[in-house]
Amino acid sequence: MTRNLKEILIPGALLPAQIFHHSFNRYLFFDIDICTSRELMHMVQKLVRAVFELDGTVEVYSASAYESLNLFSAADDWVQAITSCEKYLRNAGDYGGLILLDTRKQWALFQPRPVDMGIFAFNSQMEIEKFVSDICDYFFSCADIRNWISRKTDHDVSLVETVGYEVLNSLIKNYCA
Known part of the structure; x- marks a missing residue:
């Protein structure tokens, strides 16, 4: 497991157990496959932009092997960046999920497999529901x-x-x- 993941995730932990070494102050949950749902990818990007603007870099990892798959800017096209990871995983025979991690460790998204519940954890006191009106279509709190x-x-x-x-x-x- 790479250094950034070791600092965030507890190896082998799965939801509903605690999967993070340290607490974030906000948690949202989802049950849509992040690898194939363009709408969910857009929503996560929309949330990150609303809370953290376009600042930062996102690392993408395989949830099964903890292999680094991609590194992209928060301002990049997330659908393209995540779709390329999904294609790489499928071609490699890995049908697990993804981990997205802000390199500044202000937020993390974890979904171990496409059929499993995922979690989006972040540090912010902002009432994001005011800025992202359709959040309830993708996440539950x-x-x-x-x-x-x-x-x-x-x-x-x-x-x-x-x-x-x-x-x-x-x-x-x-x-x-």
Whole structure:
């Protein structure tokens, strides 16, 4: 594992357990494949731009081998940069997910496999919902999880049954305290 990943990720840890060595102050979760969803790639870039402007560099790693796949500017075309990584992984027979890491360690995105839940962690007090109105179409928050486990609606009950109370409760315990 490269130096930057060692400083951020706990080797072998998977969600809903704590996967980061240090805490970020905001966590958003997603269940869309970052490798193939152009919309999710655009949304992550939109969030990074809203919170951190166009400053910084992004490192992309294979989530299975922790291999460095790409390095690009926050101002670059993320769809092209991430799609090239996805193609490289598939050609190599690696069907795992991706890790995106801000080289200044202000944010990290981790999805171990395309079918697994992912996490976008970052340091900011900005109320990003005010700047990125469609964020709820791609991410769910700690507040969403708390609402779901209250099981006030049929939709909440269905989500808890599908995802699992233990998983959701572990996310709250590890990321939403």
